[in-house]
Amino acid sequence: MEKLARSNYYDSDQPRRVFVSEIANLRRYRGLLRLLVQRDLTVRYKRSMLGVWWTLLNPLLTVAVMWAVFSTIFRFEIPGGVPYVVYVLSGVMLITFFSQGVVASGSSIVGSAGTLSKVYVPAEVFAVAPALAALVNFAINIVLLLAVQLIAGVGIPVTVLLAPVPLLFLAMFVAGLGMVVASLAVAYRDVLDIVGVLLTLAMYATPGFYPVTIVPDRILPLIYINPLYSYLEVFRGLVYGDSFAPGWMWAVMILTSLVALLGGAWTFSRSWRRLAVLV
Secondary structure, eight states: OHHHHHHHSOOTTSOOOTTHHHHHHHHHTHHHHHHHHHHHHHHTTTTOSSGGGHHHHHHHHHHHHHHHHIIIIIOOOOGGGOOHHHHHHHHHHHHHHHHHHHHHHHTHHHHTHHHHTTSOOOHHHHHHHHHHHHHHHHHHHHHHHHHHHHHTTOOOOGGGGGTHHHHHHHHHHHHHHHHHHHHHHHHOTTHHHHHHHHHHHHHHTSOSSSOGGGSOTTTHHHHHTOHHHHHHHHHHHHHTSSSOOOHHHHHHHHHHHHHHHHHHHHHHHHHHHHHHHHO
């Protein structure tokens, strides 16, 4: 009986091994994780007339505004002759995935304080669920992107079959950063406001709606050290570029995702007892 009790209940006082404990908890509570992902996908558009259709309409409306402004006023050319609507849609989708995932994951512990203070479940499940929900939204939007490519005459290269690879690494990056932000936000609520400002800066520092060719040479190093730029270029190269991004971009993508995920797991392992008291 004692063994059964230990296997069915989560004990926050048990020693934690960095990353190993987090992965084990996600696997053990995968049913709860699935329910939280479903909740995040449905609650967002609850009581709206169009419901989940907003998942497709939001990026389309954003692209329409940017296309009207940047393609008619600034009139810059996209390298490779890619239609601007395809270029900007891919950028908006990826940057939105990143921003929404980090914000939702970062505020997950604070938002679930009532539940976590009453039910003994690992907090990392609540922090990772928003990143997975954002990944599902992105997967839905890929269908939209491919449809727009066909309409614009770009075509769909065979390399699109590898598109899930950068998306999985980006999900790891988002989950890791989200866990770090979630840990800090419990103790310092203004962290979420600071993160919001930083995400806005990251959006403009990533060539999502403008080509990198218009960036002055003195600013290019800032673009190159932005991890999102590597994720975006790897994704674009596979989805419509029919080519692979340079090797250093793949290296940046893989390295930053692993560092972020391990850093998030380490933060949770070191701070969970303190977070349990603060929550």
